[in-house]
Amino acid sequence: MTVEGYGRSFALWRAACPVPWATYTRHAFVERLGNGTLPGAAFLTYLRQDYLFLIHFARAWSLAVVKAGSLAEMQAASATVHALLHVEMALHEGVCAAAGIGRDALEATEETPETLAYTRYVLEAGYSGDFLDLLAALAPCVLGYGEIGARLLPQARGNPYGDWIRTYGGTAYQQLCRDTGAMIDRAVADRLGPAPEALPRWQGITDRFTTATRLEAAFWNLGRA
Amino acid sequence: MTVEGYGRSFALWRAACPVPWATYTRHAFVERLGNGTLPGAAFLTYLRQDYLFLIHFARAWSLAVVKAGSLAEMQAASATVHALLHVEMALHEGVCAAAGIGRDALEATEETPETLAYTRYVLEAGYSGDFLDLLAALAPCVLGYGEIGARLLPQARGNPYGDWIRTYGGTAYQQLCRDTGAMIDRAVADRLGPAPEALPRWQGITDRFTTATRLEAAFWNLGRA
Amino acid sequence: MTVEGYGRSFALWRAACPVPWATYTRHAFVERLGNGTLPGAAFLTYLRQDYLFLIHFARAWSLAVVKAGSLAEMQAASATVHALLHVEMALHEGVCAAAGIGRDALEATEETPETLAYTRYVLEAGYSGDFLDLLAALAPCVLGYGEIGARLLPQARGNPYGDWIRTYGGTAYQQLCRDTGAMIDRAVADRLGPAPEALPRWQGITDRFTTATRLEAAFWNLGRA
Amino acid sequence: MTVEGYGRSFALWRAACPVPWATYTRHAFVERLGNGTLPGAAFLTYLRQDYLFLIHFARAWSLAVVKAGSLAEMQAASATVHALLHVEMALHEGVCAAAGIGRDALEATEETPETLAYTRYVLEAGYSGDFLDLLAALAPCVLGYGEIGARLLPQARGNPYGDWIRTYGGTAYQQLCRDTGAMIDRAVADRLGPAPEALPRWQGITDRFTTATRLEAAFWNLGRA
Numbered sequence: 035m036t037v038e039g040y041g042r043s044f045a046l047w048r049a050a051c052p053v054p055w056a057t058y059t060r061h062a063f064v065e066r067l068g069n070g071t072l073p074g075a076a077f078l079t080y081l082r083q084d085y086l087f088l089i090h091f092a093r094a095w096s097l098a099v100v101k102a103g104s105l106a107e108m109q110a111a112s113a114t115v116h117a118l119l120h121v122e123m124a125l126h127e128g129v130c131a132a133a134g135i136g137r138d139a140l141e142a143t144e145e146t147p148e149t150l151a152y153t154r155y156v157l158e159a160g161y162s163g164d165f166l167d168l169l170a171a172l173a174p175c176v177l178g179y180g181e182i183g184a185r186l187l188p189q190a191r192g193n194p195y196g197d198w199i200r201t202y203g204g205t206a207y208q209q210l211c212r213d214t215g216a217m218i219d220r221a222v223a224d225r226l227g228p229a230p231e232a233l234p235r236w237q238g239i240t241d242r243f244t245t246a247t248r249l250e251a252a253f254w255n256l257g258r259a
Numbered sequence: 260m261t262v263e264g265y266g267r268s269f270a271l272w273r274a275a276c277p278v279p280w281a282t283y284t285r286h287a288f289v290e291r292l293g294n295g296t297l298p299g300a301a302f303l304t305y306l307r308q309d310y311l312f313l314i315h316f317a318r319a320w321s322l323a324v325v326k327a328g329s330l331a332e333m334q335a336a337s338a339t340v341h342a343l344l345h346v347e348m349a350l351h352e353g354v355c356a357a358a359g360i361g362r363d364a365l366e367a368t369e370e371t372p373e374t375l376a377y378t379r380y381v382l383e384a385g386y387s388g389d390f391l392d393l394l395a396a397l398a399p400c401v402l403g404y405g406e407i408g409a410r411l412l413p414q415a416r417g418n419p420y421g422d423w424i425r426t427y428g429g430t431a432y433q434q435l436c437r438d439t440g441a442m443i444d445r446a447v448a449d450r451l452g453p454a455p456e457a458l459p460r461w462q463g464i465t466d467r468f469t470t471a472t473r474l475e476a477a478f479w480n481l482g483r484a
Numbered sequence: 485m486t487v488e489g490y491g492r493s494f495a496l497w498r499a500a501c502p503v504p505w506a507t508y509t510r511h512a513f514v515e516r517l518g519n520g521t522l523p524g525a526a527f528l529t530y531l532r533q534d535y536l537f538l539i540h541f542a543r544a545w546s547l548a549v550v551k552a553g554s555l556a557e558m559q560a561a562s563a564t565v566h567a568l569l570h571v572e573m574a575l576h577e578g579v580c581a582a583a584g585i586g587r588d589a590l591e592a593t594e595e596t597p598e599t600l601a602y603t604r605y606v607l608e609a610g611y612s613g614d615f616l617d618l619l620a621a622l623a624p625c626v627l628g629y630g631e632i633g634a635r636l637l638p639q640a641r642g643n644p645y646g647d648w649i650r651t652y653g654g655t656a657y658q659q660l661c662r663d664t665g666a667m668i669d670r671a672v673a674d675r676l677g678p679a680p681e682a683l684p685r686w687q688g689i690t691d692r693f694t695t696a697t698r699l700e701a702a703f704w705n706l707g708r709a
Numbered sequence: 710m711t712v713e714g715y716g717r718s719f720a721l722w723r724a725a726c727p728v729p730w731a732t733y734t735r736h737a738f739v740e741r742l743g744n745g746t747l748p749g750a751a752f753l754t755y756l757r758q759d760y761l762f763l764i765h766f767a768r769a770w771s772l773a774v775v776k777a778g779s780l781a782e783m784q785a786a787s788a789t790v791h792a793l794l795h796v797e798m799a800l801h802e803g804v805c806a807a808a809g810i811g812r813d814a815l816e817a818t819e820e821t822p823e824t825l826a827y828t829r830y831v832l833e834a835g836y837s838g839d840f841l842d843l844l845a846a847l848a849p850c851v852l853g854y855g856e857i858g859a860r861l862l863p864q865a866r867g868n869p870y871g872d873w874i875r876t877y878g879g880t881a882y883q884q885l886c887r888d889t890g891a892m893i894d895r896a897v898a899d900r901l902g903p904a905p906e907a908l909p910r911w912q913g914i915t916d917r918f919t920t921a922t923r924l925e926a927a928f929w930n931l932g933r934a
Contacts, residue, residue: 043802053728092333093612096324099317100382101338101837103367103913107319110451116341119334141330147702150695151601157325160603161611162543162776164839233908235900238778245600250598255451318837326612328688372927375920379833386836387551387768389614450685451676458683460675463553470825472754477822516895542774549771549790550832555816559794565774566791569784592779607775659855 039208041215042220045169046231047243054244056249058202061181069187070193071075072123077146077195078217081130082143083256084236088126091175097160098168103224107165129197152249159242166225166235169218170242172251180211264433265402266440268447271456272395272468276314278468283399284407293411295418302420307368308481313351315378316400317343317419322385328449331417332390348458354422371481377474384467391450391460394443396465399475405436489658490627491665493672495543496681497620497693506692507630508624508701516656518636520643526624527643531580532593533706534663538576541625548618553674560667579647596706602699616675616685619668620692624700626666632660714883715852716890718897722918723847729919733858733926739825744863745868752870755816756805758931759868765828766850767793767897772835783891784839784896791850804872808934821931827924834917841900841910845895845917855886 048055052115063080066072098111102109127137143155156175160168183202190199201207222230275282288305291297320343323336352362361396370378385393408427414425426432447455455461498505513530514521545568548561563690577587595603606625610618640649651657672680680686721728738755738870741747773786802812820828833851835843858877867876876882897905905911 057876089330089333092337093325093327096321096333096337096340099321099344100325100478102318105314105344108321112317112321112340112344115321115337119324119330119337123330145695147598147601147699150605150699151779153598154604154608155600157608158611161608161836164837164842167839182270225908225913226911227908231898233902234898235902238900245595249597249600250385340713362487369856370920372823372826372924374832375924376822383829383832386833388610389612389617392614402724449682449684450688452683452685457675458675459673460677463675470820474822474825539780539783542787544775544792546771546774546783546787550775550793551766555764555794555798557772558764562767562790562794565744565771565787569780569787573780603824621780628728 039212039215040180041212041219043218043230044173044177044215047173047240050240051244051247054247054251055178058085058247058254059178060256061251063254064182066187067195067198068189068193070195072073072195074194078133078135079256080139080254081126081133083146083149083253085126085130085140086145086149086254087253088118088123088155088190090157092123093154094160094168094172096157097157098165098172101160101165101168103165103221104142106254107221109219110213114214134247141149148256152246152253155249156246157244163238163242165221166239167242169221170239171246173214173218173243174247175213177211178247178250180208201216264437264440265405266437266444268403268443268455269440270397272398272465276454276466276469276472279472279476280403280455283472283479284403284410286476286479288479289407292423293414293418295414295420299419302352303358305479305480306351306358307360307365308371308478310351310355310365310372310375311368311370312378312478313343313348313481314399315382317348319378319381319385320441323390323397324465326385326393328390328446331361331424332442332446334400335438339439355422363376373474373481377471377478380474381471384471388463388467390446392463393465394446395464396471398439398443398468399472402436403472403475404432422474489662489665490630491669492667493680494623494665496625497623497690500690501697504697505628505702507601508697508704509628509635511701511704513704514636515633516646517648518639518643519643520639522645524644528585529706530574530582530704531583532585532590533599533703535573535580535590536593536595536599537603537703538568538573540607540689541622542573544606544610544622545617546604547607551610551615551618553615553671557667560663564664581626598699598702600704601615602696602703605699606696609696611658611667613688613692615671616689620689621672621696623664623668623693624697626664627661627696628700630658633657661703682704711875714887714890715855715885718752718892718893718905719848719852719890722848722915724921725915729922730849731927732851733922734860735854736926736929738929739861741871742870743864743868745864745870747870753808754931755929756801756808757815758821758824758928760801760805760815761794761818761820761824762799762828762928763798764833765779766847767798768833769828769835769843769847772832773840773847773872776835776840777842778840778896782892782896789889793852823924823927823931824847827921827928830924831893831921834921838913838917840896841914842917844896846921847892848889848918849922851889852886853925855883855923858882861914 063072063076067077092115095111099108099115102108102111113178122240128141130140131137154169156168159171178201183204186199187203190196190203193199226233228236288297288301292302317340318338320340321429324333324340327333327336327391355365356362381393384396404427408424408429411424411429415421415428418424451458451460488613513522513526517527533682542565545561545564548559549565552558552561570651577590580590581587606618606621609621629652631651633654635656636649640646643649677681738747738751742752766784767790770786770789774790777786787923802815805815806812819833830845831846834846858874858879861874862878865878868874879920901908901910
């Protein structure tokens with residue numbers, strides 16, 4: 035498994051927070067997804083919160099459209115919003131419905147502090163900062179799921195969570211990760227030039243990535259129940 | 260021509276600013292579009308500014324996704340963003356290209372004060388206010404074009420601006436206007452209940468509509484050149 | 485002790501979430517502040533996070549200035565910002581310095597997930613909603629501290645946390661609470677009229693208050709260390 | 710007269726748009742203020758719009774507090790807000806009252822398109838961009854008035870607009886301009902390092918300054934009436 039294809043910015047941000055990154059991507063919840071020992075109740079708790087998460091995630095990518103600096107950036111972010119709201123949400127509702135959780139139940143779910151923390155952190159980073167702050171806060175989710183999916187893919191067969199693993203480890207999502215990583219690199223270069231890591235601004239963006247990673251890791255904790 | 264189908268909120272807002280509304284929808288620029296006497300240069304000036312306008316308009320509808328209060332509102336606003344960025348912009352570029360204005364020329368166009376005033380007013384209303392403030396500021400554009408298109412439709416045949424008239428007077432756009440009007444009415448009812456016009460808040464929203472209408476009227480002035 | 489003086493909106497919001505409100509205002513951390521049994525280390529942990537909290541709290545009240553609907557609202561919110569940034573922060577630094585925590589140490593403190601959750605929730609409520617959403621998210625902090633201070637005031641004498649208690653239970657802070665409560669009531673009336681609780685919008689604002697209260701309660705948990 | 714004391718960023722931004730800068734700072738309105746030939750009615754029209762402008766200007770500086778990256782930046786921006794809302798507005802009301810325009814009349818003034826364009830451009834730049842975008846959009850007003858005041862100061866004596874000239878040409882305001890310029894330079898360095906003008910980001914910030922300058926120039930046109 036390699037994540038080199040997710041771009042240079044991501045590689046640098048990830049290397050800047052090795053402990054939070056490992057806590058997030060190798061969390062007990064993830065490992066038990068991989069070996070199939072995660073209790074079904076924990077997965078359902080996660081799915082319900084993830085539904086609420088996806089709503090705010092779509093809002094955050096919409097904010098990226100507002101904050102974009104070019105038509106190309108707007109179109110890239112808008113395509114993500116469209117996929118989330120008109121495709122992914124429906125898939126998610128389907129999985130939940132199969133588990134006996136209807137849409138009303140999903141929408142009635144109370145957000146946990148972990149869900150509130152991560153989603154509002156990302157949105158506030160976008161509102162208070164600029165396009166790069168927002169991308170750096172969004173990146174751990176998009177690309178971390180890609181890294182987890184790619185790593186767990188060999189364990190998908192016969193796994194009760196095989197569908198989840200194949201979704202994020204599969205070709206389509208991996209391509210999305212590469213595209214997003216390339217978009218981030220271009221956005222960085224279009225603003226901060228060819229040597230962004232020499233600038234104080236880089237530390238600020240990197241901090242956004244690190245904090246979002248810490249909150250992503252905490253998000254898995256809700257699956258403890 | 261009737262605009263009753265655009266919903267109750269719009270009818271009330273429109274009735275609250277009869278002079279600005281007439282200045283906007285019966286502006287000399289509009290009348291000359293209708294009778295075909297508008298100089299081609301004026302139309303091209305308008306098209307170039309309208310391209311810049313559409314970019315900010317798509318940003319404003321994306322902000323509506325961020326500020327929406329339900330998944331249905333998010334999906335409605337997101338569908339508009341998608342149509343603007345992935346369909347309408349391309350159509351617009353096509354019309355401009357046919358007139359000899361390439362995409363680079365479009366993007367290099369300097370925003371006039373009128374374009375700046377209207378687009379930033381709408382976006383700032385959305386940022387500083389809530390979903391209703393944003394919809395009220397967006398409504399004069401969406402629904403005013405529908406009203407103009409419907410009124411001018413009988414004059415489309417043989418008119419050099421017939422395509423423009425048929426776009427906004429045609430079935431698809433008129434349906435969009437009815438859908439948008441219904442969405443606005445639902446959004447108002449979901450927040451302010453069945454008698455919103457009795458509330459002080461209503462005056463604030465109505466003022467948003469009136470100011471945006473005044474700035475839309477001023478936008479036509481740029482076609483004077 | 486009575487909190488009737490904090491206004492009608494607050495009384496209604498508070499009554500709508502009795503369990504979260506009690507969890508917040510009668511949290512073990514609070515009770516041990518009151519009876520003087522709170523470990524000093526827990527109080528210092530709280531102080532360090534509260535310093536970071538105050539920064540974001542000042543940012544949120546500044547956002548209230550941006551989102552205000554009248555000069556009077558702007559001036560009220562601005563006076564709070566000024567007091568926080570030019571007086572309260574200095575007091576806070578003084579208390580921390582006396583405990584051996586310098587300003588550099590304060591600023592180097594890592595925000596806990598609880599601090600991130602509450603502060604970003606408030607800011608995002610303000611950005612995505614309007615002035616009322618922001619006030620409803622700010623109210624549990626301002627007025628809850630007033631309620632706690634007033635209740636604990638008889639326990640201040642001889643208490644190692646007597647200064648803290650007297651700050652929030654004292655005359656000046658209690659007046660601030662009454663003024664803030666009155667300002668909230670006026671802001672509600674100026675937008676939603678004399679019977680706001682009959683409107684769907686009221687539920688949305690009340691939810692803001694409830695969620696912020698839940699996150700305030702969680703904030704005390706950081707004093708567990 | 711020299712404006713070198715207003716900082717390096719300002720000097721670069723100003724040099725990047727010589728024509729808009731001259732149109733703004735040497736506008737006929739300004740020249741007639743200087744030689745005392747401006748009709749009183751034009752000055753009153755300006756004062757009324759400037760009152761509305763100041764409200765939005767205070768909102769924009771409050772947004773700067775929200776978007777600041779350090780306590781020092783927050784305190785600098787907050788001090789400006791406080792001076793605007795609790796001192797400058799009162800002075801402005803006094804001047805207007807002396808001219809027979811009461812506060813109710815001031816607040817009832819309808820914003821002109823020019824006022825709307827400039828104020829909303831600044832606020833939207835702040836919302837959609839970051840702290841630097843906001844400072845670059847605010848700078849033409851703060852520092853341009855300083856430059857104008859300093860240049861016209863020798864013409865103040867016996868001039869019906871002498872008070873206005875002495876306000877902006879006087880020691881206190883000139884010091885404010887130097888402080889603001891230094892704050893901008895520090896904010897730039899703290900984000901973009903010692904050679905910001907080599908970065909693509911610099912062009913974006915410079916464009917903010919240029920556009921705001923163009924809109925400031927248009928603002929004087931309202932004094933034509």
